[in-house]
Amino acid sequence: MKKPLILLLIFLSILLNRPFNTTAYAEQLAEREIFPSGITLLHSEKKALPIVTVVMAIKAGSVVEPHEKAGLANLAADLLNEGTSRRTSKKISDEIEFVGGSLSTSGGSDYITVSLTVLKKNLELGFDLLSDIILNPSFNQDEINRRKKVIKSAIIQQNEEPGIVASKAFSKAVFGVHPYGRPVEGTLETLDNISRQDIVDFHSSYYSPNNTIMAVVGDIDKEQLKSSIDKYFKNWKKKEINFPDMPFPKSGGRAEVIKINKNITQANIILGHLGIKRDDPDYYAVSVMNYILGGGGFASRLMDNIRDNKGLSYDVHSSFSASKYSGSFQVGLQTKNNSANQAINEILKEMDRIRTETVSDKELDNAKLYLTGSFPLRIDSNRKIAAFLIAVEFYDLGLDYADDYKKFIEAVSKNDILRIAKKYLDTRNYILVIVGDIEKAVLEY
Amino acid sequence: MKIIVLLFMFLIFTSLNAYPLNVNEYKLDNGLKILIVEDHKAPTATFQIWYRVGSRNEGIGKTGLSHLLEHMMFKGTSKYGPKTFSQTIQRAGGTDNAFTSREYTGYFELLASDRIELPIELEADRMQNLILTPQAVLSERDVVMEERRLRYEDDPQNIVFEEVMAAAFKNHPYRWPVIGWMSDLKTLNPEDLISHYKTYYAPNNAVVIVVGDVKSEEILSRIKTAFGSLPSGPPIKNTDPGEDEQRGEKRIYVKKEAELPYILSAYKVPDINHEDGFALEVLGNILSEGKSSRLHNILVYEKQLAVSAWASYDGFHIDPFLFFAGATASHGKTSEEVENALINEIEKIKKEPPSEQEVQKAKNQIEASFIMEQDSIYMQARTIGTFEMIGGWRLLEKYLDGIRKVSPEDVRRVAERYLIPDRRTTGILIPVTDGKKQ
Numbered sequence: 001m002k003k004p005l006i007l008l009l010i011f012l013s014i015l016l017n018r019p020f021n022t023t024a025y026a027e028q029l030a031e032r033e034i035f036p037s038g039i040t041l042l043h044s045e046k047k048a049l050p051i052v053t054v055v056m057a058i059k060a061g062s063v064v065e066p067h068e069k070a071g072l073a074n075l076a077a078d079l080l081n082e083g084t085s086r087r088t089s090k091k092i093s094d095e096i097e098f099v100g101g102s103l104s105t106s107g108g109s110d111y112i113t114v115s116l117t118v119l120k121k122n123l124e125l126g127f128d129l130l131s132d133i134i135l136n137p138s139f140n141q142d143e144i145n146r147r148k149k150v151i152k153s154a155i156i157q158q159n160e161e162p163g164i165v166a167s168k169a170f171s172k173a174v175f176g177v178h179p180y181g182r183p184v185e186g187t188l189e190t191l192d193n194i195s196r197q198d199i200v201d202f203h204s205s206y207y208s209p210n211n212t213i214m215a216v217v218g219d220i221d222k223e224q225l226k227s228s229i230d231k232y233f234k235n236w237k238k239k240e241i242n243f244p245d246m247p248f249p250k251s252g253g254r255a256e257v258i259k260i261n262k263n264i265t266q267a268n269i270i271l272g273h274l275g276i277k278r279d280d281p282d283y284y285a286v287s288v289m290n291y292i293l294g295g296g297g298f299a300s301r302l303m304d305n306i307r308d309n310k311g312l313s314y315d316v317h318s319s320f321s322a323s324k325y326s327g328s329f330q331v332g333l334q335t336k337n338n339s340a341n342q343a344i345n346e347i348l349k350e351m352d353r354i355r356t357e358t359v360s361d362k363e364l365d366n367a368k369l370y371l372t373g374s375f376p377l378r379i380d381s382n383r384k385i386a387a388f389l390i391a392v393e394f395y396d397l398g399l400d401y402a403d404d405y406k407k408f409i410e411a412v413s414k415n416d417i418l419r420i421a422k423k424y425l426d427t428r429n430y431i432l433v434i435v436g437d438i439e440k441a442v443l444e445y
Numbered sequence: 446m447k448i449i450v451l452l453f454m455f456l457i458f459t460s461l462n463a464y465p466l467n468v469n470e471y472k473l474d475n476g477l478k479i480l481i482v483e484d485h486k487a488p489t490a491t492f493q494i495w496y497r498v499g500s501r502n503e504g505i506g507k508t509g510l511s512h513l514l515e516h517m518m519f520k521g522t523s524k525y526g527p528k529t530f531s532q533t534i535q536r537a538g539g540t541d542n543a544f545t546s547r548e549y550t551g552y553f554e555l556l557a558s559d560r561i562e563l564p565i566e567l568e569a570d571r572m573q574n575l576i577l578t579p580q581a582v583l584s585e586r587d588v589v590m591e592e593r594r595l596r597y598e599d600d601p602q603n604i605v606f607e608e609v610m611a612a613a614f615k616n617h618p619y620r621w622p623v624i625g626w627m628s629d630l631k632t633l634n635p636e637d638l639i640s641h642y643k644t645y646y647a648p649n650n651a652v653v654i655v656v657g658d659v660k661s662e663e664i665l666s667r668i669k670t671a672f673g674s675l676p677s678g679p680p681i682k683n684t685d686p687g688e689d690e691q692r693g694e695k696r697i698y699v700k701k702e703a704e705l706p707y708i709l710s711a712y713k714v715p716d717i718n719h720e721d722g723f724a725l726e727v728l729g730n731i732l733s734e735g736k737s738s739r740l741h742n743i744l745v746y747e748k749q750l751a752v753s754a755w756a757s758y759d760g761f762h763i764d765p766f767l768f769f770a771g772a773t774a775s776h777g778k779t780s781e782e783v784e785n786a787l788i789n790e791i792e793k794i795k796k797e798p799p800s801e802q803e804v805q806k807a808k809n810q811i812e813a814s815f816i817m818e819q820d821s822i823y824m825q826a827r828t829i830g831t832f833e834m835i836g837g838w839r840l841l842e843k844y845l846d847g848i849r850k851v852s853p854e855d856v857r858r859v860a861e862r863y864l865i866p867d868r869r870t871t872g873i874l875i876p877v878t879d880g881k882k883q
Contacts, residue, residue: 097738098737098806100809159704297535336594373560376487
């Protein structure tokens with residue numbers, strides 16, 4: 001039987017622009033190279049299927065947009081495939097869809113992504129389209145108006161989804177004026193503040209090769225890939241990027257209960273507060289602790305107590321969302337309105353228990369076995385490998401992340417868990433959001 | 446949201462053998478069918494077991510039984526006790542879950558391929574040794590009711606979907622939701638579940654599917670060891686529910702707190718085993734697949750009437766099912782405007798066949814998505830299983846040929862034949878504002 005894949009990224013000097021000189025490790029997942037233009041390329045050749053996936057992550061997410069123009073970064077990304085100097089919006093979708101490929105963009109807070117998946121035989125077309133939409137978007141005023149209208153309708157429609165309403169209210173309360181506190185799509189008001197010139201300027205400021213991570217996974221060899229990048233991205237020039245100062249998230253330790261009334265059958269509850277950043281050394285201990293508390297599905301305490309034993313909720317989970325500049329901790333569940341108090345009590349009880357009592361050997365063991373043993377599943381398809389490579393590069397996780405991850409997880413002790421639970425879980429000062437029928441819920445909070 | 450679910454299913458099902466799957470088929474003496482695909486691109490594997498039972502096999506007053514039983518299957522056996530199934534899989538670094546549909550109930554595990562013996566053993570055990578205590582049933586019933594509130598009661602578009610289904614079929618069990626009606630869930634009892642379990646959970650009513658980094662012979666012998674001694678159950682009674690011909694359009698309205706009007710139409714169409722199934726599939730693609738498709742291009746892009754507009758042929762069922770067309774209106778637009786535009790597009794394609802280019806695009810999309818879906822071992826197994834449940838996995842091979850033969854005139858002809866008011870049920874969401882808003 002094969003051993004789990006070991007992630008081995010070959011690091012080359014940024015000055016080199018000559019063919020790779022690598023040993024053919026059977027278990028090597030990707031090669032890394034920084035191009036003269038500044039693009040960081042991560043390449044994983046996978047020949048099992050005649051397909052190629054390219055993900056470009058450009059650090060032009062909502063964290064770098066002005067507060068009063070929230071939604072600018074998302075709108076800029078959204079408009080990439082709505083027309084270029086060479087192609088109309090319709091022509092772009094016609095060309096990629098005719099060959100059964102996909103070319104999509106996605107907004108985000110830290111970075112935006114442009115993703116391409118095509119059959120190997122359509123690679124030239126794929127790269128041509130990909131480079132065209134990133135380098136030459138026209139940001140036509142009609143297209144801007146169209147997309148703004150669609151995004152606004154989508155924002156309005158979000159009110160139909162109590163889970164989204166709760167989650168937006170939670171982020172706003174936890175992160176305050178930090179960009180993580182606002183939705184990447186912006187608001188009805190801030191979208192009106194965005195002009196065509198804002199979008200053009202934003203694109204020219206942040207869409208540059210030295211601000212881009214490119215993951216390429218699939219049936220393409222190094223030589224072909226490098227010549228395609230040279231051919232299609234040769235006019236993409238390096239430039240200096242000025243990142244704006246970012247406000248600190250509102251400090252934790254402030255309690256707030258937010259009740260949003262809706263004529264629905266369930267109370268959608270989120271309870272949480274600030275958490276940790278991705279580069280926090282406690283990240284791994286926090287991962288193990290959270291698995292036991294509420295991240296581990298049926299192996300978690302929250303699921304066991306609230307769903308399995310009490311039948312109060314279908315979905316109950318806790319998570320630490322640890323991002324580049326900040327992070328949050330949250331427990332989320334939905335329960336019929338009149339069970340809301342009981343469910344909140346149980347969440348707090350479980351948070352308190354893991355803060356005050358050491359976890360059992362078995363719980364610790366189970367968590368470690370899952371977290372380390374499930375690693376192969378995180379990288380078993382082209383799509384997953386591409387996403388994984390972007391994360392490894394963006395968070396600077398290093399060349400031997402798979403090995404390191406295992407070591408870090410295995411080093412976590414019961415005392416570490418107690419220590420970090422005390423440090424990162426707060427059962428008194430938390431944000432509590434309830435979206436539901438507030439009258440029926442008769443909240444004690 | 447329902448739209449996403451439907452489109453997602455559509456992607457799964459638009460499967461061809463442009464890049465053929467090498468399925469190894471076996472059958473044990475007790476009737477258990479085994480389908481194995483070796484895929485060595487990563488050291489992982491999925492083990493799945495599909496039972497030929499779903500909401501189609503339920504009766505009035507007992508809706509939701511198959512889905513509740515799916516939940517109960519995680520509650521432990523005489524050998525392994527409660528709360529151990531998922532925990533054991535997770536200890537091995539695996540994940541597990543299950544799904545219930547109108548025709549089948551499936552259970553799956555995903556894990557490193559050197560641990561594949563674990564789910565084989567566990568699935569064989571719970572096929573026959575499940576413990577169903579009254580207390581566990583009551584508690585899980587509450588969980589399913591919460592699931593129902595989450596997915597349906599509080600989701601206006603999904604309520605419309607439920608109502609459209611309930612109106613479109615007057616007799617066939619397709620008319621009730623897989624999760625069951627709330628009033629039925631409240632009364633399902635342990636005896637119902639035990640009898641359902643005893644009737645349908647037997648080797649002769651199940652199919653094992655393994656995809657991943659495995660050796661067929663090796664895995665087969667492990668499966669034989671684990672499942673071979675299980676006794677075959679009595680033959681499953683063939684349910685053959687029918688549906689009378691519809692005589693005129695049916696319309697339903699849902700008034701609910703919501704932000705945007707929404708319309709969903711369902712036309713009665715034959716299933717994929719019918720010769721017209723392939724042309725209906727291509728028709729769905731031309732209308733709806735991607736931003737260059739007709740509905741998106743006209744309703745969303747040009748006329749800006751809708752936030753989203755889509756159509757989808759849903760023929761992957763044992764009995765004739767539905768062709769859906771729907772749209773969410775843009776803020777400020779009415780459901781009438783959107784409905785007229787939808788119907789207009791459908792009328793257009795009845796009068797004039799699509800271009801060769803459009804038909805070729807649809808074929809290319811279907812072919813490419815079949816290859817791209819093989820990126821995931823889980824999706825491969827789901828595709829094979831879905832075909833197997835509705836007529837045999839070999840139907841998958843016929844499918845590509847069928848799609849390739851579709852002509853522009855075929856597409857026009859099936860639109861003209863099936864997308865007519867007399868076969869249609871339309872649901873309209875009327876957003877109301879709630880007086881209690883603070």
